[in-house]
Amino acid sequence: MAMSKRRRAQMFRYLQYGILLLALxxxxxxxxxxxxxxxxxxxxxxxxxxxxxxxxxxxxxxIYTVLGFAFGLVLGLILxxxxxxxxxxxxxxxxxxxxxxxxxxxxxVFIAFGFxxxxxxxxRFDIYSTVMLALGLVGAAYMAETIRAGIQAVPKGQVEAAxxxxxxxxxxxxTIVIPQAFRIIxxxxxNELILLTKDSSLIYILGLIGTEYELTKYxxxxxxxxxxxxxxxxxxxxxxxxxxxxxxxxxxxxxxTGGRKVPSPEAxxxxxxx
Amino acid sequence: MSETETETDSDVVVDISGLTKSFGSLNVLLGIDMLVNRGExxxxxxxxxxxxxxxxxCVNLLETPNAGSVxxxxxxxxxxxxxxxxxxxxxxxxxxxxxxxxxxxVLENLTVAQRKVLKRGRQEATEIALANLExxxxxxxxxxxxxxxxxxxxxxxxxxxxxxxDPEVMLFDEPTSALDPELVGDVxxxxxxxxxxxxxxxxxxxxxxxxxxxxxKVLFMDGGYVVEEGxxxxxxxxxxxxxxxxxxxxxxxxxxxxx
Amino acid sequence: xxxxxxxLTRPALAALAALVVVGxxxxxxxxASAGGYVKDGALVTCTHLSYKPFQFTDDTGKVVGFxxxxxxxxxxxLGRKQEIVDTPFEGITSGExxxxxxxxxxxxxxxxxxxxxxxxxxxDPYFDASQALLVKKGSGIxxxxxxxxxxxxxxxxxxGEVYANDNKDKYGFTVRQFEDLPLLETxxxxxxxxxxxxxxxxxxxxxxAFPETExxxxxDTGEQYGIGMKxxxxxxxxxxxxxxxxxxxxxxxxxxxxxxxxxAPGESAN
Numbered sequence: 034m035a036m037s038k039r040r041r042a043q044m045f046r047y048l049q050y051g052i053l054l055l056a057l058x059x060x061x062x063x064x065x066x067x068x069x070x071x072x073x074x075x076x077x078x079x080x081x082x083x084x085x086x087x088x089x090x091x092x093x094x095x096i097y098t099v100l101g102f103a104f105g106l107v108l109g110l111i112l113x114x115x116x117x118x119x120x121x122x123x124x125x126x127x128x129x130x131x132x133x134x135x136x137x138x139x140x141x142v143f144i145a146f147g148f149x150x151x152x153x154x155x156x157r158f159d160i161y162s163t164v165m166l167a168l169g170l171v172g173a174a175y176m177a178e179t180i181r182a183g184i185q186a187v188p189k190g191q192v193e194a195a196x197x198x199x200x201x202x203x204x205x206x207x208t209i210v211i212p213q214a215f216r217i218i219x220x221x222x223x224n225e226l227i228l229l230t231k232d233s234s235l236i237y238i239l240g241l242i243g244t245e246y247e248l249t250k251y252x253x254x255x256x257x258x259x260x261x262x263x264x265x266x267x268x269x270x271x272x273x274x275x276x277x278x279x280x281x282x283x284x285x286x287x288x289x290t291g292g293r294k295v296p297s298p299e300a301x302x303x304x305x306x307x
Numbered sequence: 308m309s310e311t312e313t314e315t316d317s318d319v320v321v322d323i324s325g326l327t328k329s330f331g332s333l334n335v336l337l338g339i340d341m342l343v344n345r346g347e348x349x350x351x352x353x354x355x356x357x358x359x360x361x362x363x364x365c366v367n368l369l370e371t372p373n374a375g376s377v378x379x380x381x382x383x384x385x386x387x388x389x390x391x392x393x394x395x396x397x398x399x400x401x402x403x404x405x406x407x408x409x410x411x412x413v414l415e416n417l418t419v420a421q422r423k424v425l426k427r428g429r430q431e432a433t434e435i436a437l438a439n440l441e442x443x444x445x446x447x448x449x450x451x452x453x454x455x456x457x458x459x460x461x462x463x464x465x466x467x468x469x470x471x472x473d474p475e476v477m478l479f480d481e482p483t484s485a486l487d488p489e490l491v492g493d494v495x496x497x498x499x500x501x502x503x504x505x506x507x508x509x510x511x512x513x514x515x516x517x518x519x520x521x522x523x524k525v526l527f528m529d530g531g532y533v534v535e536e537g538x539x540x541x542x543x544x545x546x547x548x549x550x551x552x553x554x555x556x557x558x559x560x561x562x563x564x565x566x
Numbered sequence: 567x568x569x570x571x572x573x574l575t576r577p578a579l580a581a582l583a584a585l586v587v588v589g590x591x592x593x594x595x596x597x598a599s600a601g602g603y604v605k606d607g608a609l610v611t612c613t614h615l616s617y618k619p620f621q622f623t624d625d626t627g628k629v630v631g632f633x634x635x636x637x638x639x640x641x642x643x644l645g646r647k648q649e650i651v652d653t654p655f656e657g658i659t660s661g662e663x664x665x666x667x668x669x670x671x672x673x674x675x676x677x678x679x680x681x682x683x684x685x686x687x688x689x690d691p692y693f694d695a696s697q698a699l700l701v702k703k704g705s706g707i708x709x710x711x712x713x714x715x716x717x718x719x720x721x722x723x724x725x726g727e728v729y730a731n732d733n734k735d736k737y738g739f740t741v742r743q744f745e746d747l748p749l750l751e752t753x754x755x756x757x758x759x760x761x762x763x764x765x766x767x768x769x770x771x772x773x774x775a776f777p778e779t780e781x782x783x784x785x786d787t788g789e790q791y792g793i794g795m796k797x798x799x800x801x802x803x804x805x806x807x808x809x810x811x812x813x814x815x816x817x818x819x820x821x822x823x824x825x826x827x828x829x830a831p832g833e834s835a836n
Binding site: 144147148151152157237238240241242243253256257 | 656659660717719723740741742743744745749750752753755756757758759
Binding site: 198204209212 | 367395396398400407409419420425465472
């Protein structure tokens with residue numbers, strides 16, 4: 034009765050496969066497929082959603098995401114440089130900003146900029162400005178840390194060589210460090226883009242006109258008029274059209290840069306004397 | 308003359324006096340005096356931890372001394388008002404780890420500082436870059452990425468990059484220490500060539516034969532001091548101090564008992 | 567080797583978990599009906615906050631309002647205690663909240679419409695309402711014609727939204743849709759929209775608290791609120807209608823009305 038260790042392991046593996054298979058079979062047998070089809074796969078509803086779901090909703094999602102990402106990237110770079118600065122107040126300001134906007138739900142930031150700020154300061158932004166601001170402010174907080182790590186991942190020798198050639202610290206940063214830093218952080222930045230794409234679903238809270246609807250709002254509106262959940266499925270697929278390729282891109286870029294991971298921020302300092 | 312320039316003998320390119328440097332509680336340089344004249348090749352040798360790299364890095368203020376003065380090309384770099392960036396244009400540096408700019412091709416490596424710092428036009432910068440690449444024997448690598456080059460090729464490109472700024476003095480920080488032995492010769496060959504052409508050079512190195520044959524003056528450092536200084540041939544072949552002898556006998560052929 | 571038995575590997579545990587999930591899922595599809603009510607001893611009300619003065623939270627965080635008091639009457643009649651659940655309005659108007667067993671009835675300042683009647687059962691009407699126009703004080707906007715080229719705000723899934731969309735082409739204004747009433751009202755104050763269309767009851771209440779806004783006109787849409795229930799819940803509907811009838815006859819209704827609107831019904835300066 035003494036089975037070899039390997040044989041025993043093999044037996045248990047088969048048992049696991051068997052259990053998995055059984056679970057799958059039970060799921061298939063007991064699921065109410067008629068209901069599922071009615072709930073998720075109504076072709077008429079799906080067909081009626083085109084082309085608006087693409088030319089309005091998907092397009093808007095892309096626009097909002099790009100706006101937020103662009104603003105967030107620039108602001109994130111500034112914050113990263115502030116955090117690396119030798120000037121104390123710059124560092125503290127940057128840290129406060131980052132901790133705040135990373136610790137607060139993005140939805141609250143949207144509400145603040147859509148309603149709070151206009152009310153308090155008697156200003157008005159159009160939808161695109163508000164989205165760019167709100168998404169960008171939140172995105173910047175996340176990207177700042179990534180960018181900072183990227184800058185610190187650039188070997189110290191690069192800056193020394195640049196300075197030795199007579200470049201100022203600023204010139205060295207712009208021409209030598211930042212370009213290399215961005216190559217390093219392209220994979221995590223692409224991930225950030227995916228997150229922002231999903232966060233763009235929060236702008237419904239600002240109050241939208243039909244032409245401003247992004248995917249989630251469009252899906253919900255269609256859902257409220259349809260007997261099935263098909264709109265949710267279609268809209269979900271549209272999100273995947275954006276996020277899946279970005280995911281592949283991110284992994285491709287990671288391979289391209291030799292899988293050089295961004296190390297811990299303490300790895301290499303950046304201050305070069307004088 | 309500006310505040311930071313001093314009346315010096317124009318033949319003295321590097322003038323260091325009383326240089327002291329510590330990192331925290333670690334005292335690395337304990338008071339160094341050194342002179343490098345125009346056209347001289349000075350080699351600094353010594354065991355690791357002796358402070359030789361630190362000394363070299365103080366010459367272009369990559370390290371800031373705690374005390375003492377550094378005067379290069381008549382400009383006192385340790386003066387509070389000194390324009391260090393401007394001064395560095397005339398000091399070339401070659402690093403142990405090459406430090407070529409990884410995201411730029413070789414030609415761009417050589418032209419980027421010329422254009423951004425010296426404000427040369429693209430045409431002029433490219434011509435100078437190509438001439439220097441020719442000088443180090445790598446004309447055919449102008450469009451390669453640093454990652455496509457061997458260590459020795461990268462180092463030679465680094466030398467060409469420094470030369471493209473038309474420096475008055477070249478600093479070499481253990482230029483061959485990171486190279487595979489068979490590539491060392493090419494780099495040393497380029498350095499030899501430079502010396503022959505009259506470049507003022509300050510070299511930290513372990514290559515004793517090179518030091519002996521190419522250097523005019525050799526400094527032996529140990530424990531933060533210059534222990535011995537003198538003509539290359541003499542210091543290496545016939546050292547006076549015990550510590551120099553001990554060091555050299557370990558570095559050179561151990562079975563070779565000299566002096 | 568570690569003490570964990572070799573067969574408790576990750577795939578095995580995952581399969582076990584999957585089994586448990588499937589098992590409980592099948593069990594849960596049977597609606598939890600405690601005699602037709604979703605919760606023992608309680609009458610669970612779905613509503614969408616905040617819709618002052620029909621349902622909103624007071625300073626202590628308790629949900630109060632006109633609708634709350636009306637349903638309390640029903641709960642008392644049934645010998646149950648009212649519990650209130652705050653859910654998105656679309657779940658209420660579509661009847662999904664009943665299908666998913668969230669609540670027994672819905673009271674949310676909800677107008678009786680043919681569209682909604684397709685999916686939920688309404689009680690008899692318990693409140694007369696019409697749409698009204700909320701603007702910034704002094705804006706001079708007193709009718710739809712004055713809104714040409716401007717933006718009008720509405721609340722998602724309301725009759726006001728329908729009214730606005732029906733009229734937008736005629737009068738040349740664009741419709742901006744908001745998630746709930748407070749956000750809609752705030753947007754008037756920030757100037758993001760020139761006017762808001764919503765039920766008169768709530769708008770009049772709002773301008774009391776925010777005098778920089780005003781209601782300049784009403785649109786006689788002849789709306790009536792009803793309490794919503796599951797389509798087949800005739801038993802509960804009968805009970806609700808009985809309570810409403812009695813409340814109106816006994817003046818209890820007027821009492822509640824005066825409590826929240828400051829005057830008895832019929833006295834409204836319309």
